[in-house]
Amino acid sequence: MRLTGKGKAKDIYLADNGDIIFEFTDRVTAFDGAKKAQYPHKGKVCCSLTAYWFRVLEEKGIPTHFKEKISTNRMRVANLKILPVEVIWRNYVAGSLWRRFETGEIKLPECTEAREGALIPGGMIEFTTKFEAVDRPISTKEILDSGWMTENELDHISQITDKINDIMFNHLLRKDILLADFKIEFGRAPDGKILLADEVGTPDGCRFWDRNAFIRGELLSLDKDVFRKNKGDLSAAYIAIHNRILKE
16 A cells, blocks of 8 residues: 555555555645644544445445445545546535625525525535635536536536435434535546545535524534634534434
């Protein structure tokens, strides 16, 4: 097994049989790497939750590259060619969507209130670049013109992402957790099949809010916003959301 790359939060190894081994680290970054730190247990939490959600989604018919969790912070996955596009699904107005609206860069979807935390009726999908120095929102036209995906592949990914949202949102709602938004990645297998890849359902890649606090009018973060906005200890927040999601 040899190290082939280091991401913001994971180290990536190539196994002797050609599989990929993800090692989830305790590294955490925000604001395109401008803010960095390490928090104990973070890697174990994200590895555990990713394995959990891959299994849940596969049971619901979502194809993924997951093979097995091999230690507390490592998993084996199929070796894919990762598509250069991140997919974001939004159920509520938050994060960069809210910031871009405040600066006048975008309009909010139809029938969406102009406030942070507002419900987006029916949800919305966005795409950003993946391998540029700073990720940026991109249109479906740019994706197609760049040859990153075909129109059929883009439609397929959009439908799959919608389904993933339905599965995760309803699953979390039973635990009084609101899935405000999430980002995911896809990769292309040697046979051309597109699979859900990288990680899914972690507080690194999702925005989780406490539902009871939301009803009271408070946006209580259960995710990396704790680090972004200096809201408390990230390790404690990650362990808490992990236990809450996995609790039967």
